[in-house]
Amino acid sequence: MAKKDEKIFVIAIIAIVIIALYLIPLENTYLGLFFEQISEPNWNDIEDRDIVKNTIPVILNETMNDKCKVSAPTFNLIIDHQYFKRGAELANALNYDRESGTLVLPCEILPDKTSRLHVWYILEESEKHSKKYKYFVTPWNETLAE
Amino acid sequence: MLKIVGISSLALLLLLVVPIQYETQDTNPKMYGYATMILRDAAGNEIFSQVIHNQLQDDGETMLLNQTFNDNSAGDQTTDNLQIGAICITNGVGSVNETATATTFNATNSLGGNNNCKFDTTGADITATQGTAIVAPPAFASDGINVNNGQLIRGIGICTAGGAADYGDCNRASFSKLFAVVNTSDVTLNTGETVTITYTFDLRSTTT
Numbered sequence: 001m002a003k004k005d006e007k008i009f010v011i012a013i014i015a016i017v018i019i020a021l022y023l024i025p026l027e028n029t030y031l032g033l034f035f036e037q038i039s040e041p042n043w044n045d046i047e048d049r050d051i052v053k054n055t056i057p058v059i060l061n062e063t064m065n066d067k068c069k070v071s072a073p074t075f076n077l078i079i080d081h082q083y084f085k086r087g088a089e090l091a092n093a094l095n096y097d098r099e100s101g102t103l104v105l106p107c108e109i110l111p112d113k114t115s116r117l118h119v120w121y122i123l124e125e126s127e128k129h130s131k132k133y134k135y136f137v138t139p140w141n142e143t144l145a146e
Numbered sequence: 147m148l149k150i151v152g153i154s155s156l157a158l159l160l161l162l163v164v165p166i167q168y169e170t171q172d173t174n175p176k177m178y179g180y181a182t183m184i185l186r187d188a189a190g191n192e193i194f195s196q197v198i199h200n201q202l203q204d205d206g207e208t209m210l211l212n213q214t215f216n217d218n219s220a221g222d223q224t225t226d227n228l229q230i231g232a233i234c235i236t237n238g239v240g241s242v243n244e245t246a247t248a249t250t251f252n253a254t255n256s257l258g259g260n261n262n263c264k265f266d267t268t269g270a271d272i273t274a275t276q277g278t279a280i281v282a283p284p285a286f287a288s289d290g291i292n293v294n295n296g297q298l299i300r301g302i303g304i305c306t307a308g309g310a311a312d313y314g315d316c317n318r319a320s321f322s323k324l325f326a327v328v329n330t331s332d333v334t335l336n337t338g339e340t341v342t343i344t345y346t347f348d349l350r351s352t353t354t
Contacts, residue, residue, distance in 0.1 A: 006148050013155040020162045048348075049178040053197040054331070074185070074194040077331040084200075092260045123199070 041129035043120065049060035054078045058103065058110075058117045066107050070115075073101035078119045085124050085131045094135075108134060111139045178202075181302060181328040187286070188338025196331055200304070200345070206230075206325035228327045231272050231307035232265035233283055233343050234316040235292065239301025239329050248317035248324040251303045260293055261312035263305060273312040277350035284311075285342040288335035293339045301329045304345050323337050 025032075056078065058070040075096055079087030090096075095104040103117075106125070121133035179200040187193050209230075213218040236242075238254030246254075246318070255262065264283035273280045281304065286292040292312065293299065304326040304338055305316040333341060 003148075006152070010148055010152040010155065013152055013159065016157050017159050020159060024162055028165045030164060047178075048181070049199040051197075055195045057191075057193060058201075067156070077185075077194050077333060080211070080333045082329070 003068055008134070009126070020073065022138070024116050036129060039136075041132050042090060044121060046126065046128060050123045050128075052121055052123065053093050054119045056119075058105070058137070060110060060113045060115075061102060063107060064104075067104050068107040068110055070103050070105055070110070070117075071101060072096075072103045075101065075117075082121055084121050084133070085127065086133055090133060090135065092118065105137065109137045109139065114140045115141060116140050154332070160249075163293075172345075177347075177349050179268075179304070179326050179345060181183065182344045182346070183302075183333075184342045185333050186340050186342070188336070192334050194333065195285055198328055200240075200328045201244060202326050203247070203324050205247050206304075207322050209323050209325065212289060217298040227307055228321065229306060230279075230304060230323075231281060232263050232313075233315075233345055234263035234303045234305050235286055235299045235301075235341075235343075236303060237300045238263065239296050239327055242301070242303075242327050246324060246327070248322040249304060251305075251314045251324045251327070252317045255315065257293055257299075258299055262289060262292060262315055263308055263313050263318075264292065264311065265308045265313065266311060277348065279347045281345040281347075282342065283291075283343075284301070285340040287340050288337055293335050295347045296334060297331055298334050299330070300332050302328060302343055303327050 013123060038070045054077070056072055060068055060069050062069040075091075076098060078084065079091045079096070082088065089120075091098075096102070099140045105117075115137045116139065117135060117137050119133065119135045122129050124131050154201070179202065181196075181198055181200060185194040206238045210215070213224070213229075213292045234251070234255075235257065236255035237257050242251055242254055244296075244345065252312075264286060266283055273282070286299075287296075288295050303316050303324050306321065306325070308318055316322060326347075327343070337342060339348055
């Protein structure tokens with residue numbers, strides 16, 4: 001009998017959790033905070049004041065299978081800024097060579113020989129998605145920085 | 147097993163119902179300012195651009211309030227071409243905090259005897275419309291015009307306007323105010339290179 005009561009209790013709790021998941025907005029809960037840490041930000045929802053947007057030209061130097069080495073002599077201006085807490089991580093991810101001023105990018109994201117690399121990052125003090133960043137490449141004549 | 151599932155579900159429920167903060171109204175004003183900086187090489191090609199938020203100075207906040215409200219403030223600046231309208235470059239912005247004034251801003255700047263500030267004397271630079279004001283003076287140049295070749299620019303100050311298109315520093319007169327500071331990326335201007343800086347101050351709320 002006790003086992004049966006236990007089962008009913010657990011099923012009831014699970015039902016309440018499912019209903020709560022459906023009805024309660026997660027954004028102001030601890031669970032929401034947890035999901036925020038592991039999810040990609042919706043950049044349109046982040047306050048403009050909390051995002052730093054940078055762009056630089058990148059010029060294709062060399063193709064190595066599906067990887068492309070590009071010249072990016074001003075990339076240091078982005079990653080060295082004191083607000084960009086994960087700049088070193090991005091430099092590492094893109095195999096940045098500070099001496100030669102080159103990066104390695106997937107060839108599939110490069111639209112032209114000269115393209116525009118955008119690097120956006122969220123300030124550490126932002127309430128949402130603190131320190132997250134993204135990069136993307138557009139044709140050189142497309143300016144999305146403002 | 148049943149107990150573990152039950153306890154886990156209860157914990158999950160707790161995480162779901164305990165708020166971490168009160169929900170804020172999205173209709174709050176979003177007063178903020180930001181700078182847009184475009185660095186060009188000697189041939190005029192863009193080599194770096196950045197959009198970055200400012201730090202509004204205490205002096206800037208006070209100035210806004212003094213000029214908006216009937217407060218008998220002796221410091222009101224009502225002459226249009228002496229209001230906020232200039233951008234000054236500096237190599238010392240890292241040590242400028244929120245209480246810094248035009249005097250402090252100058253004290254930390256060692257860019258030298260060049261004209262570190264820019265203002266268009268026609269006043270046509272300032273576009274104030276639909277909740278935003280845009281200060282957009284002509285580009286800063288190297289070759290001793292605004293900085294010497296090879297000098298490092300580390301940030302900018304938004305200042306009360308100067309009397310000339312190019313002038314010495316933010317603290318040019320007794321009424322001078324430092325409105326805001328932007329800690330930009332460190333850029334070096336070599337011969338022929340220029341940097342265009344635009345400052346936008348935005349008072350729009352999401353419903354207007």
